[in-house]
Each structure stands twice: as structure tokens, then as C-alpha cells.
Amino acid sequence: MMTNKEKPVRWLMRWFSRLALIALFCVLLLLVLNSWFVLRQQSKIEQQVELCANDFSVAIVFGTSQFLRSGAPNPHFFGRVEQAAALYHAQRVEHLLLSGDNRTFYYNEPLRMQRALQDLEVPTTSTTLDYAGLSTFDTLKRARDVFQLQRALLVTQDYHLPRALYIAESLGLEVAGCAAPGPDWQDMKRLWLREVAARMRTLGDLHLWQRVPRILGDPEPLDF
Template sequence: MSLGVVALLAILLSVGANLWILGKTQSRIEHDLLACGTAPVGIVFGTSYWNRGGGRNPHFEARMLAASRVIGERRVKHLLLSGDNRTRSYNEPITMWRDLRGRKVRDEDMTLDYAGFSTFDTLVRSRDVFGVERAVLITQPWHLPRAMFIADALGLEVTGCAAPSEHVPGVWRLKAREWLARLATVGDLYVWKRQPYFLGPKEPLQIAPYPGVRPPRYETLDLPD
């Protein structure tokens, strides 16, 4: 009976956490790339280039497509590519950078964050290291609610831009894991007070002007002597 009560409580907590997170974020998620919100920065969350079973990861492809389209349409001015580079042989930010260069995204429009070991770390570092205050989050639609919920808790002003989502074998496992991750996120933010794995010195983003866009002109005032 005790195990049954614990299991029931766990289910109720999980359902409650998911409903809370989805209710706070769904209205700010845009599924049409050309209608995504505007912000100075687009934060692109890293994922593996390859599938475990071999072949290119369709979730990586979808995120890169969305990122290139969003900056190409000037929905954002700069892309923060944040991912895992825990070892020399695995480098998500570099892989994203190379892919986006192939899609004609300028080098000066991208900044690489090598310590985005998790969704939480990426968002804390975007605020505390790179000085981001307002951003468009770019990832799969099932990942966006948790990412946006964390961003809200950190005081970031965000909207979600959903990468194109197609039916992929095994995606139900990712969605099931995300369901549990939302419950863990509530604990991280409000119970255990999670801290990022690594911060480091501040590196404010340098947002380059776009060709053909004139910088603002400021009128000078003639003040009396």
C-alpha cells in the first residue's frame, strides 16, 4: 500500500508539473518559422549530429534549418550556439557553426558556447556570461516548454521558435523523457536550487550590423554657452 501511495503521488506531481509548464509557455511558441518572434538573440540548443544507430540526426537538421531561416529573415540579429564540448572528440557548438556556415550564415553573426551541457546551463550562461536579456529559443516543440519555463524563472524575456517536427522513429522516447525532465526542472529551480556546471568570465555578445542596415543617427543639440 505504501508503494502504491508513493507511485500515485509521483504520478500526480509529474502531471501537475507538466500542466504547469505547458500552461505557462504554449501560447508563446510559434510553429511557423517566418512568424517567429523577434529579439536581438536566437539561442540554439545543441544536440548530436549523428543518431545512435548511424545516420544524420533529424533533430539536429531541423534546428539548423530553423536557425538559418530565423536569422536569414532577420527575426534575430545574432545566434548563440550552445552545446556540449565536454571532450575533444565531441563538440556540438563547432558542428552547429560549420553547418550554419554552409547555409550562408556569417561568422560574425554566431557566438559559440562550449559549456552548454544542459538546457539549464545554456540558459544560465546566456544570461550571466553572454549578457542576454531577450531571446528567441530555437529547438524542437516538445523541448521548448521546459526551456522557456527555465528562462522565465531566470528572468529572461523569451519566445519559442519550433524547429520543424516530423515523425521520426523513437521520438516517443524523447517525449517521454521530456515529460519526466519537466518534473525534475521544477525541483531544480524551486527545491534543490541547482547551479550551472561552469560559468567563467563574462563575454558580452558582439552583435554586428547587417549589410544594408544603417546605424541609427543621433541629432546633436546646440546648447548655449
């Protein structure tokens, strides 16, 4: 027979066991959903320029900051720019839609990408700047509704492409991915965890609360 002192301990142990099982279930669900997310899109991603799809006229290049907080060059930025330039020079695409954040006069991702591409001999006439690509979803929704695209090659790092491809396909776009070089895995651990969380949030954005872009605007079809 339990004493009065033993009852609270038994009650706490029972609830701790239940919480542990719930936590384990959530972790397993997260891992399963994440694996499904990646495997679903893997066949649409290529790493090398010469293997990337060549039946798309436009590549969408996702913006990011040119420099890290430390002041060092951001390998994500330069990897995307260099891959986009290589695709253009190899005639895999004709035009580049550079989409990113332009939150202040001093922070302009699309313009910085365009200038970096100029240094790589990509003419400005072959680029279009989307200043309201404030997120992956916003970039792709605007690509469809503002720039009137139905098909595009997506250029970003391989960890980001499964989410970008899934969003694009959910919006009815025909897409493939061309993975840009990025940082070493040792520098990616925290970013990978953030990306896993972003993938799960994307499911809610698309299928539960019907997310809309922060800025949409009138149609501006690409002319090239």
C-alpha cells in the same frame, strides 16, 4: 475469525492497496504538473518562421549531436540548424548563440552547428559559440551571466521549449520560442518520457536545491 494463515495475507493486501493508491497519486500529480508546465508556455511558442517573434536580436540555439548512434543524421540537430538559418535569413534575428557540449576534441556541438550554418550561408561573424552549454539550464544561465543577454528567442523542438522557456523566465530572461522541426512521433516516445521527467527535475533544480552551472566563467558580452 481469521486464522493465523489468513492474517499475513490480509496484511499484505492492505499494504499493497496503500502502495497502489500512493503510486496512482504520484502518476496523477506527474500528469497534472506536466500539463501545467506545457500549458503555461504554449502561448509563447510558434512553429513557423514568419510567425516567430521578430523583436529579438539574438536567438539561442540549443546543441545536440549531429548524428545518432546508428550513424544516421540526427533530425533534432538539422531541424534546429535549419530553423536558425531561416530565422537569420528572414531577418527575424541578427545573431545566433550556439550553445552545446564540447566534452572532447572529437565531440563539439557548437562548432558543428556553426559549420552546418555556414553551409546554409550564415556567416561565422553572425554566430557565437558557447562551448559549456552542457544542459538546458547551463545554456540559459550562461546566456544571462556570461554573454549578458536579457532577451532572446529560443530555438529547439517544441517538446523541449516549455522547459527551456520556464528556466529562462525563472532566471529573469525575456524569451519566446520558435519550434524547430523534429523526428516523427513514433521516434519520440522514449524521448517524451525523458522530457517529462526532466520537467519535474527542473522544478527541483530551480526552487529546491538552487542548481548552479557546471562551468560559468567571466562575462563575455556579445558584440555584433
